[in-house]
Amino acid sequence: MLWRQGRPVLQKGLHEEISAERKISTRGKLQFAGFHDDHRHVAVFGRGSDLPAADYFQDYLSTGFAYDGGSSSSWGTRVAFREKLDGDVELTAVYSFGGALTPSDDSDGLLRDALRTAQRHTFGAGISAKVPGVGTRVQAGYKWVNGITVSSVDSYGESLFQMDPYLHLMVRQPLPKFALGRWEAIADCNNLLAQGYVSTNSRDGRVVLVPAFRTFRGGLSVQFRNYRVLESCICPSRNRMMRGSPGPPP
Secondary structure, eight states: OEEETTEEEOOOEEEEEEEEEEEETTTEEEEEEEEEEEESSOEEEEEOSSOOTTTEEEOTTSSEEEEEOOOEEEEEEEEEEEEEETTTEEEEEEEEEEEEEEEOSOOSSOTGGGEEEEEEEEEEEEEEEEOTTTOOEEEEEEEEESSOOSSOSSHHHHHHHTOOSEEEEEEEEEOOOOSSSEEEEEEEEEOTTOOOOEEEEETTEEEEEOSSOOEEEEEEEEEETTEEEEEEEEOSSOOOOOOOOOOOOO
């Protein structure tokens, strides 16, 4: 939820996409996609103090905030390749070209008036592997973005291929069975190098806009039947809900 002129608004958006896939050998898959994103209220995150409460949804435990960056509409394209190797190793590479909000030099008006949609290139590569014997699953990757952005480029593709901006790492460790269900310990680290932070001025004051916060999160997940539910999560850098994905029945 966001605030705009003292009223709550929801981030609304429409993603339309057409894609085609082709198998490469027996374990590889190549995808081509074209898409269109149309958003009425783009969520922009950042840090700042003494900001107008009518437009900035402030985190009372820190200087972080969520802000309605206004509307954005753009066309884009994506090429992705994924291949499974021996030993539970999977490689992923994703190229995307799409629109994202970027700040202009105008600092006399509202912050959202200084944000413009600009086309950006991104390229990400990741690896996922399972450690034999202990069952630990490690996923690491890096997504490069050319130019300054304060919102996501191809957010649908980021979710589809688990390719977060900049350097990210996730570790999932199965725990011994106890009580009901299957338990896992999770460690999730995003934007480890704290890249992409943008400092800008507006009529509201000076803020630092963050397309991807550096976060360190830990938690436990439990799986009942076909559903995995997160039981607890610790996120000292930024509050964020974590959701599990369906898994096989126990």
